[in-house]
Amino acid sequence: MNYKQYLLGLFIIVLTGCSGYTKKDGKVYLRSSNEARIGVRYLEVDNADYSSFKVINHNTNLDLAKDKNHIFIGTSILADAEPSTFEHIKEYYWKDKNYVYLLRFGGTDSKIKQADVKTFEVIDDNLWAKDKDHVYYGLQKLHGADPKKFKAIDEDWGKDGSFFYWHELRIDSLDYASAKILSPYYIKDKQHVYYNDRLVEGANASAFVPDGVGSFGHDDKNMYDREKNEGPITEQYRRTYIDKE
Template sequence: MMKTLIKVFFAPLLWLAHACSPLGEPVDVEKSDNHYYNNEKSDIRYSPMGNWFELGNSPMNADVESFEVLNRFISRDRNQVYFMENPVEAGKVDLESFHIKKGDFMEHIGFDKKYVYAFEKVYSTEKTFAKFEKIEHADPKTYVRLNWDWGKDKQNHFYKNALIDVDYASFKNINDYFSKDINRVYFHYYENFESIKADLNSFEVFDEGNFAADSSKVFSVTYPSQDETKLVTIPRNPNEEISQLSYAFIQIGERVFYRGTQLKDLDYREVEIIENSSYIKDKHFVYYKDSLVQDADATTFGKISKWEIGDKNGAFREGKRIEEK
């Protein structure tokens, strides 16, 4: 009975939504669920997954007769190439030879007879527009994108759409921060890619990925800001054992560090991470990240409820005691 009442109640709303839809038939249902004719078939409308009511729809002002869907994001007509709903600047891409390739991570990549292009949608306060970047030195015949950061062709590797100077045959990306070849170790993050002074034979990356080490150094990734990601080098003796305590804390011999900063008050023999959080303590001191928590009772400090960390006197948030209201 209840199901019948729900159907009766919602049926008119569904009919009204369908009747008011600005979308007609999909242009090419096999290639895209984002491109549709309008009801009169006089224009193309871009609507993510056809969900025009929640995700919107945009007129593309394309030439309907020659319009062709290439994949979910890239299309073309006789005049220009489009990325999502926005046209790419006319004359910048060779239309006659322009094409795409199928494959994982390839939906934002286009090709013509000379170049490889990476497309993206740019959002601004004034308007959105399609931006494309020519991937310099990339061979359009052999280029493939391996994931969102890495690509290669028959003779070069690329990071963030930029050519990198590495040994092609031996190059291996280890994780989000480190890679190496037969000659060097590399650090990369955001737009930065650089070689670092590391011993190739002893270099290793720890499980969490934020730390690496060789026989004489520990490398710690820090994040002062998006544009200032740094790699801090911490000297070590070859006989010092290294133990990664969490994603951000590491123990090197008798020293404990938060990323690249030593926590000098802590006794390495007694350190304890509080519930895999940014808190660490021993019997006498509590640290939040690299800052000493001055008024914390180390003996009772820990998880005090399902959602709270604190001591016998109350809860803390981001290293500060929460004042009771």
């Protein structure tokens, strides 16, 4: 999955020419982002203070604003955000004096709850980040990851000095020295194949090949869907995936 294209829950900013927010007759409104289906509509931003309300300028596709009391994401209040110290870090990451927020997926509770505000940094432009004590994928903390040694390999895989991680999941039984990433979902070592962090039972690691763009793969005898062995390779499967190689 390409997370840079995954904008679930977000709104497109267009204020009076460049944002979706507008102020009229003592109230604040947000122009609907679903105009193709319902036509042009303006949704009232409840609890917005008219005089202090302003759009927060930044470089991400996100309806974000503040007044003297609240931070607003779309028409909703961002839970616990403190407006006087709220500032942009990078991409979809923001912070105030108390919390770090990831606003990539919408939602009003977008705190990275254990993040240390003072030392938090984005590792790359995907969903990897770290602070002095922990590494994070999105909103989730990676169990046991060493932030001093952690490297983001791509948008799905990362590693520190001891373990590989698929998103926030650690592959504990993977042989680190012989590990080889096969696809956004599959990884193997000299003996085993894993789908995310789950062992693909019985797969021949030396012959295993991921198929298509999703969860399928095959070795020299069998076909697999995620970690499940689907039995001997069928002619249909061979025509669809293997013969195209």
